[in-house]
Amino acid sequence: MSPFWRLERLLPEYVKNFEAYIPSRPDAELMKLFGCARLHRLNNNENPLGPSEEAKKAIHSFDLKKVATYPSGDSFYLRNRLAQLFHKTRDQFLVGNGANEVIAFVIKAFCEQGDNIITADKTFAVYEWVAKFSGLEARMAPLNNFEFDEQRMLDLIDKKTKIIFVCNPNNPTGTFWNVSRFKAFMQSVGPDRIVVLDEAYAEFVEDESYPDGIRLVEEYDNLVVFRTFSKMYGLAGLRIGYLCANEQTVNAIRKTCVVYSVNGLAQTAALASLESNDHVRQTRELMKQAKYFLKEQLEELSLDYVIGEGNFIMVKLPMSDTLAYRMLMKRGLMVRTMSGFRFPGYIRVSISHLDVMGELVDGLRFILK
Amino acid sequence: MPKVESGKVELVANSDLSFLRVATSYVESASLAFGLGETETLSLTIAVEEIFVQLCKIMLPTDTIRINVFGSGFEVVLEFIFSSHDLDLRSFNMVCVPDDSGDFECNDETGMIIASRMVDSFSLESSESHLKLKLVKEKYYPEIEHLSVVTPAPSGALDIREAGVDELKELTRMASVNYTQAAVPESFKFPGKVVDMASVGYLKTAVAKDNSGVLAGGLVWKSESDKLVTFRGPYVAPECRGTDIASRLVDYMLEHVARTNALGVMSTWPSSDLPTQMFENLGSQFFFEDGRQQEVNAYFRLLNEDDGNVVTVHPCMVDFLREKYLDLFLARHIDTFSDSGETRAAHSVLSAFILRMSNRIILRPVIYGRDAVENIKAHVNFLMADGLTNIFFQMDLGFADNGRFAPALIHNSFQPRIVVPMAGKSDMVIFQYIPGGDH
Numbered sequence: 001m002s003p004f005w006r007l008e009r010l011l012p013e014y015v016k017n018f019e020a021y022i023p024s025r026p027d028a029e030l031m032k033l034f035g036c037a038r039l040h041r042l043n044n045n046e047n048p049l050g051p052s053e054e055a056k057k058a059i060h061s062f063d064l065k066k067v068a069t070y071p072s073g074d075s076f077y078l079r080n081r082l083a084q085l086f087h088k089t090r091d092q093f094l095v096g097n098g099a100n101e102v103i104a105f106v107i108k109a110f111c112e113q114g115d116n117i118i119t120a121d122k123t124f125a126v127y128e129w130v131a132k133f134s135g136l137e138a139r140m141a142p143l144n145n146f147e148f149d150e151q152r153m154l155d156l157i158d159k160k161t162k163i164i165f166v167c168n169p170n171n172p173t174g175t176f177w178n179v180s181r182f183k184a185f186m187q188s189v190g191p192d193r194i195v196v197l198d199e200a201y202a203e204f205v206e207d208e209s210y211p212d213g214i215r216l217v218e219e220y221d222n223l224v225v226f227r228t229f230s231k232m233y234g235l236a237g238l239r240i241g242y243l244c245a246n247e248q249t250v251n252a253i254r255k256t257c258v259v260y261s262v263n264g265l266a267q268t269a270a271l272a273s274l275e276s277n278d279h280v281r282q283t284r285e286l287m288k289q290a291k292y293f294l295k296e297q298l299e300e301l302s303l304d305y306v307i308g309e310g311n312f313i314m315v316k317l318p319m320s321d322t323l324a325y326r327m328l329m330k331r332g333l334m335v336r337t338m339s340g341f342r343f344p345g346y347i348r349v350s351i352s353h354l355d356v357m358g359e360l361v362d363g364l365r366f367i368l369k
Numbered sequence: 370m371p372k373v374e375s376g377k378v379e380l381v382a383n384s385d386l387s388f389l390r391v392a393t394s395y396v397e398s399a400s401l402a403f404g405l406g407e408t409e410t411l412s413l414t415i416a417v418e419e420i421f422v423q424l425c426k427i428m429l430p431t432d433t434i435r436i437n438v439f440g441s442g443f444e445v446v447l448e449f450i451f452s453s454h455d456l457d458l459r460s461f462n463m464v465c466v467p468d469d470s471g472d473f474e475c476n477d478e479t480g481m482i483i484a485s486r487m488v489d490s491f492s493l494e495s496s497e498s499h500l501k502l503k504l505v506k507e508k509y510y511p512e513i514e515h516l517s518v519v520t521p522a523p524s525g526a527l528d529i530r531e532a533g534v535d536e537l538k539e540l541t542r543m544a545s546v547n548y549t550q551a552a553v554p555e556s557f558k559f560p561g562k563v564v565d566m567a568s569v570g571y572l573k574t575a576v577a578k579d580n581s582g583v584l585a586g587g588l589v590w591k592s593e594s595d596k597l598v599t600f601r602g603p604y605v606a607p608e609c610r611g612t613d614i615a616s617r618l619v620d621y622m623l624e625h626v627a628r629t630n631a632l633g634v635m636s637t638w639p640s641s642d643l644p645t646q647m648f649e650n651l652g653s654q655f656f657f658e659d660g661r662q663q664e665v666n667a668y669f670r671l672l673n674e675d676d677g678n679v680v681t682v683h684p685c686m687v688d689f690l691r692e693k694y695l696d697l698f699l700a701r702h703i704d705t706f707s708d709s710g711e712t713r714a715a716h717s718v719l720s721a722f723i724l725r726m727s728n729r730i731i732l733r734p735v736i737y738g739r740d741a742v743e744n745i746k747a748h749v750n751f752l753m754a755d756g757l758t759n760i761f762f763q764m765d766l767g768f769a770d771n772g773r774f775a776p777a778l779i780h781n782s783f784q785p786r787i788v789v790p791m792a793g794k795s796d797m798v799i800f801q802y803i804p805g806g807d808h
């Protein structure tokens with residue numbers, strides 16, 4: 001038998017049918033292929049200001065000897081500090097190699113063959129992906145006017161529903177449920193299923209009515225909240241994020257977590273990030289200015305847009321988004337096409353410095369010609 | 370949607386003529402069980418007999434042949450799978466190219482040719498170690514003459530959703546009376562078949578309806594391969610022309626194919642209502658029939674971000690590709706190979722995917738050999754003589770051996786027409802045979 005036939009027999013059907021995600025190539029490769037002299041990555045919602053001064057200092061003074069030894073397997077000091085900041089216990093936190101890894105922890109902990117998870121059709125894809133390649137059904141409720149639609153999600157619940165993922169604010173639409181809306185949803189779901197509130201972009205939201213999931217964990221035993229150091233804290237390259245829930249829930253999830261997946265440098269930098277106030281303020285200020293600038297410019301170009309919370313916006317183009325991607329790449333501007341988020345014809349742009357946003361507007365003007 | 374007969378049966382037999390009856394009666398009972406009529410079953414049985422006999426001639430009696438029969442409601446698919454080890458693969462060309470050595474006998478009509486005439490589609494696929502002959506026979510469906518009837522005009526808000534049985538039949542009628550023949554699939558003449566295709570998930574559908582259930586438009590699509598989705602339409606009720614309904618139908622399809630394995634969506638026969646600004650124009654192909662020709666643009670869009678690639682091609686392809694890639698803003702580094710006199714197989718093998726009903730042949734390279742020019746010429750002569758006038762050649766730039774056919778194709782009046790990004794292992798160049806040369 002050829003290796004191909006053997007593999008065919010070994011692979012479960014749901015893995016065979018799954019298409020692996022192909023990440024973009026390194027900058028140098030892309031610049032060579034597209035023939036551009038520099039590249040602005042506006043595709044992954046990173047912080048254009050990078051990490052805070054405190055984090056940079058911690059990274060510079062990281063003791064190289066530590067590289068040879070295993071890190072704290074459960075991010076001990078980081079969890080201590082998070083507990084202190086949020087008035088919780090250390091065991092209410094579980095740290096992972098990015099929020100992406102904790103998504104997998106939660107699904108592995110609660111779901112078995114035959115179970116399903118519920119999320120929205122047009123949201124961050126990883127919940128759906130992990131469910132699908134684990135052989136679980138991912139049920140998708142359509143958004144309503146760019147917002148998560150609680151009734152459509154509730155309608156999808158059945159006996160086999162284990163987890164409901166709510167992305168708040170939603171990537172890519174920037175919409176969010178306020179406290180009362182979220183509480184009403186928790187009430188309707190009841191205590192028998194896990195509700196995950198993905199707050200990857202929480203630190204960007206200034207609206208008073210935004211629900212602080214970490215505080216709400218005290219009210220709902222079945223609530224699990226995700227946060228990450230990749231977005232506001234500018235540590236995407238170090239891969240570190242965490243979840244917070246009540247202690248019993250976290251203890252259950254911990255069983256499926258891979259220890260030592262979070263490296264020491266990431267733990268040190270994350271810990272230092274938590275000490276900075278300026279960084280959050282400066283980032284929010286930049287977001288405000290750049291969004292204001294973009295709104296004006298997009299209106300001038302007669303382009304529809306969706307600007308909400310978070311460090312990204314969506315723009316509707318009168319053309320194929322994947323063609324627009326390649327045209328913008330030739331000008332050194334890398335955006336995220338939204339076909340894969342089921343928003344064909346839209347692109348998502350991560351907010352960056354004003355001069356880069358100016359280049360983006362020039363790029364858009366060029367492709368509209 | 371009603372349930373239709375579907376399933377799979379398998380037979381493994383030695384390639385020994387004493388098992389011929391076993392093979393034919395097995396295929397006969399399977400195809401009847403999967404709902405084919407007696408006439409269609411008889412055609413399929415004749416095809417099996419021809420192929421089995423031909424395989425017995427070139428294989429050892431100890432070799433085995435796997436015969437799979439799949440029923441999918443509207444058609445029966447028959448596969449012969451066998452090891453290609455030690456076989457003279459020349460036998461799998463549709464036509465025979467005589468050579469001087471005299472060690473290969475050329476008959477006028479190979480069993481494969483006879484078999485191909487008995488079925489609706491016929492193709493040869495090769496993997497590293499196996500060959501697969503695939504024959505498809507469709508169920509009989511009555512042809513419906515679609516009549517123009519007076520229907521109320523759709524009004525108010527429109528909802529887009531998957532078509533139910535009656536909605537799908539209504540769509541075949543609405544499209545057939547309002548659009549040119551070329552813009553509507555052949556299958557729309559057989560609404561029963563379209564319904565069966567949809568009920569087994571082979572065909573996906575979208576219809577736009579108003580609150581009282583009046584049809585405003587529709588669109589159908591299917592997976593052409595792992596990576597490519599093709600669609601027909603969008604069809605819009607005359608009262609709704611010029612509204613955003615066509616774009617909404619296209620968006621509905623795109624949202625459904627996003628996050629699947631598909632990398633691209635294409636229509637080589639779009640309707641006049643296609644919102645072309647949402648697609649990329651890949652260039653045109655011709656359709657030749659009854660001495661007339663029609664030129665149609667192929668519209669395409671990728672579903673993902675193409676981060677560029679390196680392709681290695683024959684020097685004669687460089688200008689064509691450079692221009693296409695520039696037009697499509699595709700980042701491609703073009704490398705070339707040339708023939709430096711290295712030893713090559715003497716004989717080439719082509720697979721012919723024959724779609725008799727729609728008068729279309731797609732030639733695909735299996736093995737490159739020194740006789741490529743003669744082999745292509747022999748295929749063209751044979752197919753044209755058989756009344757098949759639309760001959761295409763698919764070249765996957767992901768396989769160097771594919772690319773070697775380029776000069777032989779050009780020599781035989783084939784023109785590279787379009788490049789479909791990432792439709793194979795890499796980009797797919799579609800050549801078309803242009804009778805009489807320049808067009």
Ligand SMILES: Cc1ncc(COP(=O)(O)O)c(C=O)c1O
Pocket residue numbers: 044045097098099100101124167171198200201227228229230236239240241
């Ligand atoms: C909503 C959402 N959740 C989670 C993540 C994953 O973040 P991390 O980098 O921590 O894995 C992202 C990253 O884009 C995101 O947008």
